[in-house]
Amino acid sequence: MPVSRPVAVLDGDQSFRQTFVSTCDGLDGIVLHLAAPTPSSRGTLDFRLVDERRQQTVASVSVPRSQLLQEAAQPFYFPPVAGSAGVRYSIVLQASQLDPAAPVSVLGAARDPYPDGQAVFPGAAPDLDASFEYSCAPPQTDSRR
């Protein structure tokens, strides 16, 4: 998906949500395009993957603010989620004590480039989507586990 603008700016304890529908089984990674140009060692960014139907967190990763990548898309890795094909998920980014002087922007685009989901953030327009990619474990890898 294209990256053309910030769809949310996270500081303090704010949270951001982007829904999507997985098209494959074994969902095991999400890449988000974040911008964190001002270095900071304060706070963390907590990532959660929530099964929308069951309202259940199926994966979570916590990244210290100081370890966010600066000039590259930020990957979040988690164990493969069985039966993820066709399931609606939310990517939840929860800021925790982030320095307001060093916020983290979630990048994406307007005009609803991803019709199967949407970005949810206070004050955000309804046609915004975060730019994200997801990956699934190939079946043969799954069978070895």
Place this chain on the structure above:
Amino acid sequence: MQSRLLAVADAIFGDHDPVADGARRWLVWYLCVAALLAAIVAARRLDAVTNPQFWGEDGFLFFRDVLTLGFPRAAEGLYMGFPQLGQWLVAFAGGLAPFSAAPRVYTTAAIAITALGLASFALPGFRHLVRSDALRVLWCVAAASLPLEVGAPPVQFGGVLSNPANLGWWVGIWLALLSLVRLPSRSGQVALLSLGGALAVFTTPLAPVGAPLWLLRAWRGARRRNRPELAFALTLLAALALCTLITGNLGANAAGSIHLSVLDSPRFYLERYGALVADRVAALALPPGTLAAVRAAGNRAVAATAIAVLAALVAFSLRVRRTTPPGLLAALYLFFASVLLTSLGRLAWAVLPPSSLPARYTIVPGAALVLAIAIALDGLPRGVFRTGAILGVAALLVWSWSPRFVTRPFGDQHWPRYAALLEQKLRAGSTAPLTIPVNPPWTPISSTIVRSSQRLRCR
């Protein structure tokens, strides 16, 4: 004839008398010199200490393969047609550390091995070549300070120092020194040197340069019925034979898809070899600005510079003591042979202008030429002329080399952040791709590594 050859061999390899001085004192001396050299190497690219990072093969080959395959499987293959054994051993050590600390293990090991190898010349085992302890230390300092030219591609020259990827060239200097060392009297020490030398043969592609010297030493060992010396020389020769058997051609011309052969145009390659030799001599003697001007003036100007330097060396040699010339010739042989082997092993660079030769290929020839100069200076009769000559050469080298002493620091690729990501990925067993940027920029660690062969370590 044979007795003359034996005398030559004695002058090159020294006699077999045990060192009279205390071994402990020399150990302290050796470690002090090694510490000094480590400081010099670190000062040349300080970020290797303040912000250690992988360089090229350190990341996409050594780190990645030890992580995914484990040391034994990773090290059993050839890279660029060569075993790279020493580099794999460093990678093995790096694999024992947490991911975030792995580059520090790599750079620290590279600096330490470089310093310990070069500092060996400060030991009395080389007194038969350079009697003066101070002059031997000066050679060590000079070898650690060898000028690194930009070469092609320009971004690569900074990686010559403090990285396992280029450690083989520094080990090549040590192996060249080992070819000339006066062997210790204890068999156990000779065995250790033999083992070290054999490991070095599998680490540096320039090992064949030492082969004629090892043959001469083996012959002397047989003539003198000196079993340790014979075993030492035969061990190195056997290691080289085995390495050649395994690799076929020690990785010569493994990289390019262009087929080049000396036999296609022997005269052309001979001329190119001559040009490369002249350029190497000129590059050691002249500072960058002057060198660029001389190169711009054409091959004849470069050749004239080289002839002037070599003529000065010959002029010094006319005044040296009787036992000096064989050692001097051995050092000059190491210079000419290492340039020749580099040319033959990387014919593509022989075709390109000599100034484009990557800095890593200039390390061993540079050290050998400076060794020849040190031997010639040491051979001069003690007195004002000798002192003046040493100071003059030192001043010339400082003038010429100081602009090239400090090399460009690497761009910060934020290894600790990617190390944390890699750990996160492996813990999760995620197949999602991860691309870790590494210097130079075209050598990232790109992979879908799922599992490590090692147990993951908590940070």
